[in-house]
Amino acid sequence: MTRFIQKMTGFWMVVWLGLLLAACQQSTPTPTSIPPTSAPMTEMPASSTPTVIPTDTPAPTNTPVPTETPAPTAVTAPQTETTACPFDLPQPRQVRCGTITVPEDRAQPDGNQIVIQYAVFASDSPNPAPDPIVYLEGGPGGDALEALPLVFEERFAPLLAKRDLVMFDQRGTGYSQPSLACPEYTQLVFDTLAENPTPAEEAAQVMAALDECHARLVQEGANLAAYNSAASAADLDDLRRALGYEQWNLLGVSYGTRLALTTMRDFPEGIRSVILDSTYPLQVDLTTETGENFARALRVFLAGCTTNTACATAFPDLRGTLFDLVARLDAQPISVPVTDIFTQKRYEATVNGQDLLGVIFQSLYQTEVIPLLPQLVGDVDAGIYTDLSTLLSSFLAANEFFSIGMQYSVQCHEEIAFSQPITPEPPPDFPELTAFVQESIGTGELAQEVCAMWNAGNAGSIENQPVHSDIPTLILSGEYDPITPPAWGQMAQQDLSHSFFFGFPGMGHGVSLSGDCPREMVLAFVDDPAQSPNDTCIADLGAPAFIVGAGGAQEAITxxxxxxxxxxxxxxxxxxxxxxxxxxxxxxxxxxxxxxxxxxxxxxxxxxxxxxxxxxxxxxxxxxxxxxxxxxxxxxxxxxxxxxxxxxxxxxxxxxxxxxxxxxxxxxxxxxxxxxxxxxxxxxxxxxxxxxx
CATH class of the missing domain: 3.40.1000.10 (Mog1/PsbP, alpha/beta/alpha sandwich)
Incomplete structure (x- = not known):
């Protein structure tokens, strides 16, 4: 039910063409990634049916007895090595890359060592500030560096106005070694695209693939209990010291906010300011709250259509149309063409109603896609699958650049460890979400089985407690965010004494990466963290301008x-x-x-x-x-x-x-x-x- 994991990008065919033509003119490159996911819990392992499931958190295991997380210990500066950058950017940039070597198990500093890949992008300013911005990727399990050729100029280049930007692949992800990616699972996704398995059949397929991945990782020597937020926070502080920064500014998006909060708790002395975008606090229970989070976003979405004249006219009963379509597709799935954008191999994907709900869920992340969703529902209802095919192809591509093993190590260790093994229920006003919530590999019984097998250990109680800090913090939330609701940002704010919270109407997940207004506020805040940034631009945002119908005549071309x-x-x-x-x-x-x-x-x-x-x-x-x-x-x-x-x-x-x-x-x-x-x-x-x- 989740093979098309979160994060899509527009122009997927153009992306592929750029890669292909580059290959024609140079030595053949490794395919570059689709924009990494920035969601905390939606980069759930893809399943055997073409859909995206709400949470990338496996469901609760049997009630564990947590063990206390080892306290961070002072260590010498890590070994650093300069390397060639493992990526190419479409526009020339001054960037230096390298690796640091850190202990895999922070409780055994002389034990097995792992390698963290980083990149430092030089500021556009001739006199940059001494404290850079460091970006913390979402997931857990998202690759940060592989996506840069596609997204750097649009999403990250504006951050270089006055400061350097540091980016890195968290332990277990991307170019860092070892990688906890599971190609066994990715292959299952492609092999079963045309199938429409029952939940039990799907669970068996997914469990077998993940069990194979787990066995391989263990055989290769990975200690899966050592890949978690506390360890990544220690890596982050080691990276700061290795690069010679007295302090820096953390920008965390989605799961990156949980990593930022953990770093604020464990290594506050190295942090000048923090931006939490789409906040995932330590004390929430994603497993049981995913259904309500999705329902909240659906309420906002349906109400937005109702108050938009064009949308309300075209779809006077959008909720009825959507859930009637879901029921029809569950009874009689459709076949939709999808493409592996890196190989251009074609597949026919079987899409049922729960898969369509997954597409809606994932699309609510994307501020740019939200205005198209009513028409997407109408098109699929009418048998038109062009945009659905584009979305599914994009979601499918994202699987290639996500470390599912890292996701399970983190979530089984510090999220599921504090969740009771209950069957999640949808909100009373959305009974139509019952199957979506209960049969998801992220919130159903399968996740309990995966965590029991994964042996990621159980975090100490501190990993389920609010983080208290007086570090200046800017907290941002999108109105349409289906996974980290604004209430979670406000929850985190209660324990951050020097923090400022702002909600952004009409926007989804990861607002600082998808809008000029929040990005400008981020830059203003980093310039002066003691002051609340000017927020007058928020008043100009408004609701999504829903696009319905076939559109008008083509505009004149110059x-x-x-x-x-x-x-x-x-x-x-x-x-x-x-x-x-x-x-x-x-x-x-x-x-x-x-x-x-x-x-x-x-x-x-x-x-x-x-x-x-x-x-x-x-x-x-x-x-x-x-x-x-x-x-x-x-x-x-x-x-x-x-x-x-x-x-x-x-x-x-x-x-x-x-x-x-x-x-x-x-x-x-x-x-x-x-x-x-x-x-x-x-x-x-x-x-x-x-x-x-």
Missing amino acids: LVPFTVDVYGLATIEGIVPEGWQDLGNGAFGRGQNALDQTALVLQAAPGLNSEALLTLLAGQLGLEDVAQPRDTYDDGARVWSLYGGDVQGLPVDIAVTDDAGYAYVVLLISTPADRDGLYEAVFLPALAALTVQ
Whole structure:
């Protein structure tokens, strides 16, 4: 029920094309990640059916007898090694990377050692402040560094205005070693996409895959009881000392807020200020509260549609439409095409009603996707699956960049250890969520079984107690957040004597990474943590502008010149529609909404043959009948060969030519409604204008 774990990104096909074309022009890279999850408990292991389940916390085990978490002990500065950065950014940035070596078991500093990978991004300021911002990824289990090629400029570059930015992969995740990722589980997801198992069948499949992963990790020497928030907090303080910072500013998102709170408790002397975005306090019980958290967000969502004239007119009974559809899909699941965006392999995913609820749940995280959700429900109800396919493909991709083993180590150790083994119940006003809550691998009996097998140990009572601190703290919450409600941020505030809380209307999870207003407030607060930041921008946010119907006529297109460097191999000039987003390396996205895949990709590569490039593109896209072009186009200086087809219902036009030692390719991804207009107004003019400097 959870194979499409949380965090999707727009322009998934453009992302893949960038990777593919980079591979054509350089040595083949390892696929870059989809934006990491920033949710505390929603990056739940994916299951054998195409959906996302609410919590990445396994359900309660038998009532444990907690053991006290060892108190942090003073240690010498860890061993540090400078390394090449394991990622490439689309825009040049001054960044230095390295590793620190720390004890796996903090109670045995001379025992087995593990490696933490970090990156330090230089500030845009010629005179940066001495105290950097350090970003704490969500999860638990999210990879921070692998996602950077896709998200750095949009999400993190603004943080460099006055300070350096430190990012790292927490122990057990990403490029840090060992990784507690479970490829056994990821493979299960792909192998069972077309199935529609019963909860019991699914539990058996998932348990078998996780048991295999557990056995491998133990055989490789991993101490799964050593991967938890207290240990990660000690790693974080070791990293600060290794990099030579007297103090720094913590920015935690989702589970990263729990890690931030733990660090505030254990290592306060190294912290100047803290930002808690989408707060996950130590004392809450995610296992039993997930149902209510989702229901609260649904109440906000349904009320938002009711008060929006366009949405209320199009969907006068959105709740009825949604849950009637859920019941219908449970009785008769549908088949939806999905794509592995890194291999472009196609799958048919069986989607039932609980899977659809998972999609709604996960989509409420994304501020950019929330306005599209009423129409998504309407489209699926009408048998239109284009946007659903895009979302599912994005969720599926996120599985590749998430350490499920780390998630279980943390959650079994310090969340499930304090949960009673009860059957979670949905709120009385949402009985339709019963199966979603009770049959989830995150809140049902399966999680108890996984934790009993995982042997992550039981945390001491301190890991279930509020953190008290006077460190200046900014607390941010999104109105539509389905997993860490605003009330959790307010709960944490009660024990933080120098804190400021702000809620953001119309926004989901991880607001500081998805909106200018909260980001500006973060920067203002870090500049002066003693003062509450100016919050006047919140009044301008308002409710989501729900997008319903097929939309209006295509706006007039103005073409403007551009010049870009393509992977350091060629500098190209050409024209693109004004207002389209520069995605890097010659890719431009229209971005009408978060699911708009319309994009133009322009590339030129020295020493390549256009025929070979076309063959690779066609094979990866799954385009057939490219032995002969559909047509040719003479731009007055070159003759282009024109090819085309469609990928998951999206028209794809490709033009290739050779000139002066370069292979040129222009690719347009559009929609059936817009294809003809964009072909004439954008695609053909782009061919004539594309040149190499």
